[in-house]
Amino acid sequence: MKITFFGTTTLLFDDGKDQILFDCHFTRPSLLKYIGGSEATDEKLVDEMIEKHHIDRLKAIFVSHTHHDHVMDAPYMAKRTGAKVYGTSSAANVCKGGNVPEDQIGIFKTGDTYQVGDYEITVLKSLHSKPTVLNNDLGQTIDTPLVQPEKLRNYKEGGSYDFYVRHKEKTYLIRPSFNYIEGQLDGYKADVLFLGIAGLAKADEKTEETFFKETVEKVSPKLIVPLHWDNFFSRLDRPTVGMPSLIEKTPVVFFRMTKYCEAHGIDFLVQIPRTSITL
Numbered sequence: 001m002k003i004t005f006f007g008t009t010t011l012l013f014d015d016g017k018d019q020i021l022f023d024c025h026f027t028r029p030s031l032l033k034y035i036g037g038s039e040a041t042d043e044k045l046v047d048e049m050i051e052k053h054h055i056d057r058l059k060a061i062f063v064s065h066t067h068h069d070h071v072m073d074a075p076y077m078a079k080r081t082g083a084k085v086y087g088t089s090s091a092a093n094v095c096k097g098g099n100v101p102e103d104q105i106g107i108f109k110t111g112d113t114y115q116v117g118d119y120e121i122t123v124l125k126s127l128h129s130k131p132t133v134l135n136n137d138l139g140q141t142i143d144t145p146l147v148q149p150e151k152l153r154n155y156k157e158g159g160s161y162d163f164y165v166r167h168k169e170k171t172y173l174i175r176p177s178f179n180y181i182e183g184q185l186d187g188y189k190a191d192v193l194f195l196g197i198a199g200l201a202k203a204d205e206k207t208e209e210t211f212f213k214e215t216v217e218k219v220s221p222k223l224i225v226p227l228h229w230d231n232f233f234s235r236l237d238r239p240t241v242g243m244p245s246l247i248e249k250t251p252v253v254f255f256r257m258t259k260y261c262e263a264h265g266i267d268f269l270v271q272i273p274r275t276s277i278t279l
């Protein structure tokens with residue numbers, strides 16, 4: 001399996017036959033735009049990523065939640081490739097606002113399982129990381145079609161989900177947010193865990209311990225790849241940097257993850273946006 005990371009939580013899975021995107025965010029508007037501006041998909045940049053990374057067999061886009069940094073470019077990508085978008089009713093309204101055909105929009109619910117080629121994808125209910133001053137809309141939904149250019153603060157969370165992926169003999173868990181639902185992952189095992197870690201630096205010892213217990217210790221991965229550590233206010237055509245220090249202390253997050261993986265014999269791989277790994 002070839003897996004390409006485009007920053008934040010956007011992952012392209014490619015088994016050589018079919019491609020699946022988990023989340024869809026390439027445009028990455030600035031922090032000033034997020035605070036007070038409107039923005040539309042940077043179609044030129046998305047086209048460049050499609051060409052350079054040979055996104056020519058895309059069958060589906062699964063959206064974990066509907067903040068702009070997870071769903072903003074899904075309508076354009078769906079129309080450009082013909083892929084079907086799966087998400088909540090909020091994700092459906094993002095797509096409808098982008099004139100995605102109805103037959104390319106699917107609304108999922110917890111426990112749904114989809115067979116796409118050799119991929120088996122199960123939708124798991126999740127929790128977004130704790131709200132902040134920049135992110136205090138948890139539980140709010142997008143109830144009407146969202147038409148770009150749109151204020152980025154109007155991309156409401158809309159409910160959060162994880163994705164459990166089985167492909168032949170390998171299993172993957174994608175958890176975009178630093179949070180957990182106690183007991184949610186009972187019975188699930190994954191070879192690779194893509195783990196959202198934004199918020200770990202600010203977590204107290206008890207929260208950190210419980211988070212690892214309810215994620216890593218439940219699924220027993222051989223490898224952890226962190227998500228949501230890079231600065232998604234910095235464009236993909238610029239050097240990668242961690243989140244602004246006022247929001248997150250990325251070196252501290254990596255150090256905590258390193259110590260945990262070191263103590264538990266788990267491989268830990270930091271993947272840079274626009275790079276691929278083969279697992």
